[in-house]
Amino acid sequence: MEYTVQKLGELAGVSTRTLRYYDEIGILKPARKNSSGYRIYGQREVDRLQQILFYRELGVDLKSIKKIVTDPAFDGADALKRHRQQLVEKRRQLDLLIMNVEKTISAAEGKSSMADKEKFEGFKQQLIEDNEQQYGQEIREKYGNEEVDKSNARMLNMNEQQYRQFTQLEQEVLAVLREACETGDPSSETAQKAADLHKQWLAFTWPSYSKEAHAGLAQMYVDDERFAAYYNKVHPKAAEFLRDAVHIYTGFKK
Template identity: 45%
Template sequence: MLYSIKQMAEMSGVSTRTLRYYDEIHLLEPATVNEAGYRYYSTREVDRLQQILFYRELNFKLSEIQQILSSESQSIQSVLHSHYEALIEKRNHIDSLIRAVEQTIAYHKGEKEMSNEEKFAAFKKKRLEENENSFGEEIRQKYGEETVDEANKSWLGMSEEKYKEMQEVEGQLIERLKQFNQQKNQQKEDAKQIVMLHKKWLQYTWSTYSSEAHKGLADMYIADERFTQYYDEKAGVGAAQLLRDSILAYA
């Protein structure tokens, strides 16, 4: 069975304008186009649109979706399995937030006590999950499962006071790094202060510190573009390189 572009739009909730755009960028091309220029879609395109919407719901960029769906190694089973895992993770986070809201309501009604740590638990867990998804594999390969698990445990068990301190130190680090990046005549003492701030920031979650591990992490800031992007977006292009070079010199 073939569906017109209007029928496809009504069935999926996607506008005809969006369907035409997906055709233009070769993300979702119709099964056939008649002599009058009308687009028609088969069940195959319906399934592909469903996959696109899955990924859009998970905040993937269109270019990323196109790359995934164009990969011959991606079977429909593996695609759906990745959807499933991501949705389960999303649901778990929403459940954590719901529990936090329920506890907060009960706390303000005087029905239960709520520690400061509990007030921030869901948010810290979300950030930890984001870090694991972005950098977990690389960090675990470099430092080992035990070291990373210990750091995660420290993060989740951190008190409200320590959490705020850590955020403040990171803010100071980014500001100093930004200023350093903008200086024409960069001074050695400024670089040393940046390294000390970075070391202080790490020690909130590292159970033990070593200059070797510090320098190893700094190398990753350049080796992995995701780390580079994090610092370059916050402190200007070249900031990650400056941070890495400073750590290698003075850690």
């Protein structure tokens, strides 16, 4: 039972290029080469190829497969578990992505029937609704209806460019905050920059900035688990850290 590249390829359903590649990376070497340099595979190689293809179908990368098939002491099931973890994480990311894409699409659809001029109205409207639904009640209780309505009104008055700046600033706040958290010091320069960015971000929608409101809001980020969860995406203690940084930034005393 000896096979040339093509025969083995047909048998296993892979291209000859693949077999040469597997030889090249040392994952499946032919049993021998004939006088003209042709690759000759035997039964052992067939079995091994099956094994390789089995793991390949499960999405395992060739480097890991190599370890599994070459080192008999290597635990395949264990490797698969780690692999599963990666896949599950990948799916989580994909789920988030799809949710965002769908949000964007439905926002865009709400707008497409309208005039071109009102391009982002639907998008912003959606954002406000989301926000209201998530945090509306608490914010209204704390800051009063007027303030919140004014804030929403400001957002509705944003144009597309402002909106993009707004979302970008949001990203920046999170990025700097994450970096700052690593320092562990809320009075560090980075932390204070995060607080400043957060103020700027706030200024986009909050009608009147005040140190007290800023400090109070920061406290709420800690108290309200939904806010906390939002910030803690970037670091387990990000919400607390931001509060401390903002309290220093605003000169707020406990």
